[in-house]
Amino acid sequence: MSNIEFYSAEGLRMDGRRWNELRRFECRTNTHPSSSDGSSYVEQGNSKVICLVNGPMEPENRSQLSTQKATLEVNLNIASFSTTERKKRLKSEKRTQELITTLERTFEQAIVTKIYPRTLISINIHVLSQDGGLLASCTNAVTLALIDAGIAMYDYISAVSAGLFDTTPLLDLNALEENVMSTLTVGIVGKSEKLALLLLEDKVPLDRLESILAISIAGSHRIRDIMDKEVRRHGKVRLSKSSS
Amino acid sequence: MVAQVERKRLTAGLTVTQKVFVRSRNGGATKIVREHYLRDDIPCLSKLCNLCPSIMKPDAKGEFQKFTLSDTPLKLANGGHHYLVLDTNIVLHAIDLVENVHGFFDVLVPQTVLEEVRxxxxxxxxxxxxxxxxxxxxxxVFHNEFSEDTYVAREANESINDRNDRAIRRTCSWFQKHLNDNSPQLSVNIIFLCNDNDNRAKAITEGIDARTLAEYVEALPNADELRDLVPTDSSELQRVNEIAYPEYYSTARLMGGIKNGTLYQGIVNISSYNFLEGAVNVPSFKKPLLLLGRERLNRAFNGDSVVVELLPKSQWREPSSQIIEESAVEANDTPEDEEELKISDQERRLLAQDAMVSHKTQPTDEVASRIQPTAKVVGIIRRSWRFYVGQIAPTSVSENSGSAPSNCFVILMDKCLPKIRIRTRKAPELLGKRIVVAIDSWPSTSKFPEGHFVRSLGDVESAEAETEALLLEHDVEYRPFSKNVLDCLPSEGHDWKVPTDLDGDEFIKKRKDLRAKLVCSIDPPNCQDIDDALHAQLLPNGNYEVGVHIADVTHFVKAGTALDAEGASRGTSVYLVDKRIDMLPMLLGTDLCSLNPYVERFAFSVIWELDSDANIVKVDFMKSIIKSREAFSYEKAQLRIDDESNQDDLTKGMRILLQLSRKLKQKRLDAGALNLASPEVKVHMDSETSDPAEVEIKKQLATNSLVEEFMLLANISVARKNFDAFPQTAMLRRHANPPATNFENLNDMLRVRKGMAVSLESSKALADSLDRCEDPADPYFNTLLRIMATRCMMAAEYFSSGSYGYPEFRHYGLAVDIYTHFTSPIRRYCDVVAHRQLAAAIGYEPLDLSHRDKGKMETVCKNINRRHRNAQFAGRASIEYYVGQVMKNNESTQLGYAIRVFSNGIVVLVPKFGIEGLIKLESLGDINSARFDEENYSLTFTDHTGAERTIAVFDQVEVDIKSVLDEVTSKRKAELFLK
Structure with missing residues (x-):
């Protein structure tokens, strides 16, 4: 039996947060201006992710292209030092493949792909450190990098994970919490309540799902605001540089 | 290793820092970094505080924490009004005292302490x-680790304990200042209770009112009551070294040893015949490792989880065939003993005798196969210490002690455990009473464990004290249900009725109205909690419709309520001779859930269509409403069925049931179900004086098996359905095949003595071979054999279906592939879970999360298995006690059977009273002339008349039964004497 009190009777989680609090969320855009068209760095608690976007561009292999819309290519590189126990991960690992597919499907809908026919948008994600909410951090990093690359999107996609402990929904799980409860990751379109991404690991009773969805939507909106602030701050810096 | 970590402010009132620590695992070191959030909205929860109500934040249900600490806390002569802060060592060593209802109010537990305790x-x-x-x-609980004001970071070169002590002291001083600033109405002092001298001294220099537990208790107005409950502090008692037990190895050495395979971990099992012999089962050895003698056992208690080291092969031995009881060996020890004696003379003599025996017999192959590896205890992983019941040894109390505290021994009721030394002022008053004690420690220089007195249960041999002692010894929760449990009951109480409006809510709409069915219940006489009822009728197509209706307990006991938690922790009702300890409150058990006759009740029904050979054509499960027509006792039902003049539909239904049940039983026996026996008896109470009057062997009527067959059928059907719906977490019951080694001894005895054998290939083979083992000269022999075979079986156990593969689900005794308990939800928690899972499987209501979580289901199973076992033991112990009482007035001579033979005694079973007792060689006759023939399981001795007698296993013997009060344990038991 685990000897950690995940949610105490006094309403505090193992790391001192309350049920509906996000972890520290910090982000930067345009972190690697020389090696990519758009880049970003996201820290969600101790989960740290870098994302580089190249494109829209002409691909090496033309045969796979669509004449209707842009093609998305996601590469996910999870560093072997990203967890406490060092472990080499293969790209072909099922879990990684699942994440890649989920990200591709999400952003095919979020990017206005039809204005970039016959092109390739390549997204490279590097996970430096994992502490739960991997898919959410990746989604947020990709959103920021795409915006930085100037690729047309319908709106922000902001994502956060949430879980259910007994009857209490908990927002933004860290790795230890993720291990003991089923985790729902949602991606929200802008300020709306539209879901761009919904992934549930394990299972949740149907009647509890709504409460988990509600807090994760509220959490995503808060993340959108932080990301928006960063994009605007960076925009101002760019503007002041170009105008001077 | 300490890393300096920055703090980072996120928003007003929320700061994040990192907890960095190094964990060693499997020899390697891993650096772990975790986030740690500090906040300013953690309330102090004192009703006096003017500030904290404004900083509260709601939880997910929008509720706020309650302010608990009183606004008029207890006032002390030296210290004024005060709140308490407890240190970890106080909680760990004096939890009984802290729980005492006469002291220790308004206590603040720092989170640091809570975590250390956990x-x-x-x-x-x-x-x-x-x-x-x-x-x-x-x-x-005050979450000081998460509060901005009280969090302390570990400093360089500071040990984690020092850091935690500092954190607790910081909490005390912060709390004092916080109250001074925010509660002008009343000045409240913080008293910090701490038994650690160093920490207390530091606290005092920091201006905190720190006291030891003893100092604080002395200052209380009711100090007299509580003083004896203060645990002995081993540091204070500088006693002479009576014995030097080997010190335990360090944790690192233990872990290293277990990992590299030089040390083994297991649970100590002390022999019930010899308190100086323990055994530890470890997976790497086929035979258990023997622990012989006090020093090898090295302070291990029965049931402790220990680490042992193997001894060289030259010291391997066979288990002793002697019976040693502690009482015999050291009746003369005194608690203040100062002699240098390490092992008492008697003890030494016994060991020597034993050694001689093993030297005499040259290790032939026969003996070599019996030799077991021996080991010694080098460390204890987890103590099994709990409350123990015993009584003060009269010889250990000195008369002139007056009111000064003195040491005395408490002899525990459990003979496998050593006596306990306690320090009390009340020793003379407590003589002749059953008392509860707790163990504090067992230092290596003390021959006996140190403990303290908790409370007195009453006089030895008074029915109340004995019953309570029995319940405590078997860890049965018998206290009345608490208020928050009773609050979960329906508010209408006994007036609750099945609603008349059957379209009321969505749930009642899903219930099927079965009030028209002719349902009746058949139970033992005077049964109050009627779990089950039955009906049967002939269908137009020639098949039969049979319904089993089970009390719908889960309608009232919803998952996640306090009532449910209480039921889960009790696990089962416990039936004693004169008392029933309910799993659920009376209101439910005997009224609202109980399927009483003539009233409407909610039920959970299983309805089959059976063909005339009792094959299942169709099965349906439904929540229903029924109205039982009659509650029969087994005898009444039998009479009614037998009476040809009764031709009403209800009786006809019962005849159908009886006829089908016979077919079911035959089918079951054909499949290989075992017909085992136990020497169970029933104690009749005199109706007026409620004294036990007579003992009777339980009888079986055809109607008993009528009910039983259909309950089995229902359990099997439900098990299949639940397993279908929840393949990972269905609550099931299994009975493993007995390993052949269990039967080795019995088979050998059978071969030597009777020239018979039982076969173990399958349960069918076993059942058939048991049938064949008949002794024409002795009709009881077959039953005796069945009793002995039952003891070689494995115990059936509850499990969740994810824990085993399907082939292991098998119930060996019943010879079915899958089984569960569904039919007695009033008295078993397994059935409650099965009800909920079945309700979910038929789409009545969604299943609670906890019943589909593998981990949680395993915890539940572990608990109910333990409770079930304890309840059985408690029931047997109760019968044993009452049989002893009955024998007080009915001393008689009876026929018995020798079922085991030792070198210095025999074990005899008396079927008439279900008594089993040991007859020692001393009382049989001359000790020196006795010859023990191990090959033939026989003991030859010269009896008191001078004639030579030989007694072997399975022999019929005449015994005198007398009720004897054991002088040491004060247990009254029926004792046997060979005639």
């Missing part, structure tokens, strides 16, 4: 948490 002992942590939950003791 790391050291989960049971104590659970009790501490329970204290914080109940309102009457006014305990609160």
């Amino acid at each position: 790391n050291r002992s989960v049971p104590i942590y659970t009790r501490l948490r329970a204290l914080c939950k109940s309102d009457d003791k006014r305990f609160v």
